[in-house]
Amino acid sequence: MIRIERMRALRSLLPVLGLWLALVLGGSACAQGDHGTATKPDAAAATQGDEHGAQAHKSTLEMTPAEVLGAMHAHSVPHPVWPAHQHGEAPAWYTFYNVNQWQWISIVIVLLIMVNVASSFARPGKPGWIAQVFRGWCRWIRDEMVYSVMGKEHGRPFVPFFLFLFFFVTGQNVIGMIPSVHGAFEPTTATGTPYVTAPMALVTFAMMLGFGMRQNGVLGFWKGLLPHGLPVALIPLMIVVELIGLVVKPFALCVRLFANMLAGHLVIASVIGLIFVFTIMFKGSALSYVTAVPALGMAAFIFIIESFIVLLQAYVFTYLSIIFLHQAIHQEH
DSSP: OHHHHHHHHHHHHHHHHHHHHHHHHHHHHHHHHHHHHHHHHHHHHHHHHHHHHHHTTTOGGGGGGGHHHOOOOOGGGGGGSSSOTTTHHHHHHHHEEEEHHHHHHHHHHHHHHHHHHHHHHSSOOOOHHHHHHHHHHHHIIIIIIIIIHHHHHGGGGGHHHHHHHHHHHHHHHHHTTTTOOSSTTTOOOOOHHHHHHHHHHHHHHHHHOOOOOOOOHHHHHHHHHOOOOGGGHHHHHHHHHHHHHHHHHHHHHHHHHHHHHHHHHHHHHHHHHHHHHHHHHHTTTHHHHHHHHHHHHHHHHHHHHHHHHHHHHHHHHHHHHHHHHHHHHTTOO
8 A cells, every 4th residue: 555655656746857857958958058158159269269278288387376276166167078069169959068967877876776775675684774874864854854844644745756856966966075087077066056956946946836726726826925914005016025035936946055065166176276376386396285284174174064065955955845845835824
């Protein structure tokens, strides 16, 4: 009986998951459009390409501090990884960006873990430690996040979706914390760009509208946005205020996640970049190595804080999505 209820809940959320994947790919298309606009072939772009090519062949001592910090921050900007195209040439519509590859890798990792957790219930004996850990996470998300806000009766159908949301965001955040060298397969924090967080926020917004109108009726949902007993003179003003408030919710989800994830990586990159800046200032002398010690210590400290942030931001994004969806469905509360 429990298995049947689980299957029904999953089937009810399949359209939402499909919409999410479509919007994720749509975010990639937006990134391509923006990249194409910014790289139209002209004299300025050609000059910029020459500068980047010259910078790539410079040694550290030949670079300026601005060039060093620019190179350190370049990995935070989404860039095409396939197919390759010349600088100044607009990417094709099917271009695959670095954030896309890590989104799909995150989905595969979450799928493998959840399949292991689900199959652990059918296997005899004590489950492995990975299954035990993620069982605890799933139970905590269900009881302390979904049920505590929406209640067991109304929240049960949405548990699979919010489990996926939490682990999907966490996976992307954790991948971005992997130390690496620059290259085509360099780990990237996909959630550090609005091209990724905006589609996820739009899925939450679509669920708010869809399930809100399904529960209250189309007219009842929009009517329910206004407070009861409102004076007639204030109705036009409150309509504008409530509509702005409705749109601000997904906007806040988008900006909160990408701004926090991007800021942490920019700080770490800036601190690491100071090592090279001091090397340039002291012309590679022994004093350059002395200044590297506090810079590395600060970078390690920020990295530890960022390791906590990756879980915190996944929690905040998921929990706010639960609250916004519950408010849209149960407007009387």
